[in-house]
Amino acid sequence: MATTNRPDAPDRETLLRMFEIQQKIKTADERFRSMLTSGQVQLIYYSPRGQECISAGYAVHLRPDDYVVTIYRGLHDHIAKGVPMRELWAEFLGRGTGTCKGKGGPMHVTHPASGLMVTTGIVGAGIPIANGFGLAAQLSGTDQVTVVNFGDGAANIGAFHEGLNMAAVWKLPVVFVCQNNLYGEHTPMAMSTGVEYISERAASYGMPGVTVNGNDPVAMWKVAGEAVARARSGEGPTLIEARTYRFWGHLMGDAMEYMPKEERKAAMAADPLPAFRAWLIENGHANESQLAEIEDRIKALVDDAVDFATNSPEPPMDELYTDVYEEIIK
């Protein structure tokens, strides 16, 4: 992030909300990874570290009644949309106190009270479902907006093409956020995708498409704000391609041999969160002690969530057959 001030930046309150969201994501992610590597917990974990700026950038434009759909690498989106940290941690650890009573897990976090409606483990599958939320808002005449997140890999699956086309035809209030971290699982984008920029594809569906540096909080905030406003005012969908990098590969424990070491090193050296922090101070949006206070508060929040989750019981066995149908059908 440039060290100069930015005339296009949001107000201080918004900047600090964005910082706080990013810091929550970073703190939770670091804790998950340390607990995993030390063997304190076992879970399937897709680190969002490196991509948190994107979630913060769109989330500050959303209301609690707006909808978010995300994917298995979704912790940053869950936190940004306001899923409570305790229940989120408990769900990741498979506890009965989790958002989904421990029956969904990290890949299926759901918290309608926060507007986090679907987390899917299937690449691209959230896109058509997001259209359904958009359609519901359109039919009801509300101005609710749906943001659906997916990766660059999803841009090559059928559901993406079917979904974006339908959203454009029906002018649905949906913002498609492609978090392009340059890899689909273990394959670099250039080996799987025929266009240089995924946003180019928007034109073929008849919707605006924009590529933005997803590691630039101000740029991300601006682009997301325009797309959310467009959706809210009934002008239809937008495809945002937010370019970023995932620091920890596809899945935690992944040897990352397909990611050039120098590339990853450079990306981590350009970590957007410390850069944002420094920029906030240098440009007088916050001082050191204010940010340290936020960081301490978030550390306590995550400590509390870890404590809550690790001390929560597993789901009771009588939950095995519930929630398959409204009634029990064996």
Added chain:
Amino acid sequence: MTTTEPRIMPMGMAINEAMDVAMGLDEKVFLLGEDIAEPSGGVYKITKGLSTKYGTQRVRKTPISEAAIIGAAVGAAIAGYKPVAEIMIMDFIGVCLDQITNHAAKIRYMSGGQTTVPMVIRTSAGAGRGFGAQHSELLEAFAVHSPGMKVAIPSNPADAKGLLISSIFDADPVLFVEPMLMYWDPAYAGEVPAGDHRVPLGKANTVVEGKDVSIVSYGRQVHTCKQAAEALAAEGISAEVIDLRSIVPYDEAAVMASVTKTKRAVVVHEAVTRCGFGAELSSRIHEELFGTLAAPVQRVGGKNIPIPYASNLEKAFLPQVDDVVAAVKRTNK
């Protein structure tokens, strides 16, 4: 208005009436699918007139995009609507299977009951029309194998109406399979109650009472079984024919009670025999009533082949009255 005239209509009209009634009862009910709006009202005319009556917001034509159709229905259902999505022909379900098995079926469970997916997937199916291998198949077994999905397959117009209205107002996703040959064929027409007629899922109908053998079926094959029962009666064998109406949930109590009485069972469906619902049903009967049975349960289904085009081969694929009669006789050896 009172009338003594029976309301005789084909199944296609009864299904149309079910959607009309449901849309009239609840503004959250809406329809989406390929070609379903006017002027055509669907390729089989099942939604004829509904977009004129309810508007194109609630009767929505879609692109030819099955995954997008089912996905949109899933999202709208979670958000409080009761979508009725049409997949024109059941073979096309393969295009959107992920949305059905991974999303519609699993979302209630994965969310710990916080989100539910009250939607219906209507689809037409069945061989016998010379449509070849990709426009003829009964594929209900995959949905039976997906916990979270319900599956209904009517055998007559009154049940089609009653089961569909029940499915639309069910709290869970229902795959509603419509036997295509029965849509407009007057031979399958029947009396249909007016208004909000409902038939509950999971309640079988004993269409022929008998004491020597239980023939359990659903969908169009119920008619094959009725004809078989007539043929058997002429030979002095009293067959009971049970129409399951829905296979998830299915009326296991009715099946077991009948087989306990007759000690013999034949299960019949149009889907290919291998791993069809009949395999499950046969297994359940053996598990529960092995000591009671006078003979092993027999299965009659489609042959284990892609559905052929040539009419003689297509006919050979389909279960015939003689196949059911022969299966009954195998239980009487």
